[in-house]
Amino acid sequence: MSDSAGFFMRLSFRWRLLMALLAGAGLPLAFAPLEFWPLSILGPALLLLSLQGASARAALGLGWAFGLGQFGVGISWLYESFTLFGGAVAPLAALITAVFVALMSIYPALSAWLTQRVGGTLTPISGKQVAAFAGSWVLVEWLRGWLFSGFPWLDLGIAQTASPLAGFLPIVGEYGTGLIVVFLAGLLAWLVQCLVQAPRPALKPAVVFVGFLAFFIGMGSLLGRIAWTHPVGDPLSVGIAQANVPQMQKFDPAFLAKTLQTYVSLTEQMGAVSVVIWPETAIPDVLSDLDWFKKRLEERAQSHHQDFLVGAFTQDDSGRYYNTLVGVPDGVGFHRKVHLVPFSEYMPLRPIIDLFSGMIDIPMSDLSPGSVNQPLQQVQGVKVGASICYEADFARDIRHSLPAAGFLVNVSNDSWFGDSFAPHQNLQMAQVRAHEFGRPMARATNTGISAFVNAGGQVVQKLGVNQEGILIGTIQPYQGSTPFYWLQSWPIIAFSMFLLGGVAWLN
Structure with missing residues (x-):
């Protein structure tokens, strides 16, 4: 076991639950009205770090904690809707909101479980785990947008309206842009893991992360200048x-x-x-x-x-x-x-x-x-x-x-x-x-x-x-x-499935 992996594995499960909960709670700040989009990269990266060495069963709990933070903050307005305008008494409104948040949290729990089940225990983070994390995240977001009429709130691609990555929206849409964000989050988690070990071994992941970040931001800025219509x-x-x-x-x-x-x-x-x-x-x-x-x-x-x-x-x-x-x-x-x-x-x-x-x-x-x-x-x-x-x-x-x-x-x-x-x-x-x-x-x-x-x-x-x-x-x-009109989301969903299938085959 490497020192870097050991640092996060030595954290007790309670501390990792807290880490995932806070990471999820910070994610809504990447969306409007604040639109601090870097948090859309940081939040998933912290979740990925919390998964290191966790079993698939433990990953369910960590992903669920992340979802409680994400939706507990991001859709807290449900309580106000039911109490002030739906005529519900406060305890019932609180119960409905809590149940809905808990149900929505199943989606990030499923994503975390898939990451561990397909990618294996993350000790340390590797390219296969990053691919499994990105593929499972986007696939689960897509499922959330369809099941039970769909609830696409707080999808990572939506948070990029003030980001240079918005230039990808007319090409690959919300889910394709979200895939880029989660990929960058995976690379950031890899970098942080190596930084915990020692600065020198972190040179390679730092170059890789900064290189991909610069590439996607630069490419997004260039694509944003193209008038597709x-x-x-x-x-x-x-x-x-x-x-x-x-x-x-x-x-x-x-x-x-x-x-x-x-x-x-x-x-x-x-x-x-x-x-x-x-x-x-x-x-x-x-x-x-x-x-x-x-x-x-x-x-x-x-x-x-x-x-x-x-x-x-x-x-x-x-x-x-x-x-x-x-x-x-x-x-x-x-x-x-x-x-x-x-x-x-x-x-x-x-x-x-x-x-x-x-x-x-x-x-x-x-x-x-x-x-x-x-x-x-x-x-x-x-x-x-x-x-x-x-x-x-x-x-x-x-x-x-x-x-x-x-x-x-x-x-x-x-x-x-x-x-x-x-x-x-x-x-x-x-x-x-x-x-x-x-x-x-x-x-x-x-x-x-x-x-x-x-x-x-x-x-x-x-x-x-x-x-x-x-x-x-x-x-x-x-x-x-736009290209997205013709392509729709299907190529991105197929690619996410390919990532999961490819990692499963390699393992």
Whole structure:
């Protein structure tokens, strides 16, 4: 046993659990709002160091501790959503949040277990262990984005919006960029391990780590200068309304008239914009029950030569309800939300949930999903890639509208999350979607953060949390496709499986 391996192996299991827990707790700081992206490399590196010499069973515990820190900090806003806005009593909200965090922590536990099971005990760290760690991490992130509707929060590739590594997003997407991050984390762990032994033996890993870090940062910076898509047609003037209606009032019928008037007043302040966007469920009612108000919008659209995209609930002839982005006039079309949020817009395990019906109240939680192959909306002759809230968190949901769409629109009701990490995290994921597909995006939210994002994924204008106001900007339609549009995530997932399979074969 080498001295370097011995140092980490001599740490008691409790100390290693603490090390993994703190590493996970620091990882969310790599994401918005702080965006200190180097932590996305440091956090996984510390986890890998904690795994040295651990059995596969012990690795489950270490990975789970890492996940408790990662999700316990990163999605702590769930508690606020349930208590302040879901009507849940505090103990129940705490229980739901704790259970969800514990379940999400199974994913990094699985990644750590796979690393040990395939790569062997890490004494010391070698190229095979780094490959197993990178492959298992990305594969498990991908699984988390699919299983049980998917929950892609805190994926490492998302944290790179402020990093030079963002240049890889239009080529290999979120998971490919994440693979680069985990690979660098593995090399960093190798370097730290050697530094613990003595400075001189660390020369080789230092050269390797710094060399690869410089290569990827330099290559990412160069790739970030490539315009994979290009402008087409005339720019559109777009106005976004952010009414800042508190969630506690949003679905209260007593405040409906005030809410509608607020949006009308904000629209009047926009002047002669050609497109007006109101956020998700800006009209917190079934639109067919407010026919008089829709007629008012149609009159405004006709007299001012404007197209409206308005969040509302709609109902079909079969009585099913939808979360919808409604176009006004009717020729604009509509987008019914396809990817619904479990336990919010629909209730799995309904018989069990009903047992707690008196302790938690989530309005409009029995919605139906829209069709995947809906016709695209069209404003001022330009096709729109529309998404509602959760849909912008998934590249596969945004891809359906491309390459036909000239720009993207995302509407959301982030008032559920208060002034927490969540609104910033949601905006960051929307930025990644814009960058991956080379399309500008207009994002309208109820309480913030509304924003204009360019085709490179950078925020051009924004209106912060808990602010009432408007954003007026210019959207330049784009055409063309990024390499990621054609490749998708499948080559990265296949490569991750190849890494795991190759290491297993070598061992």
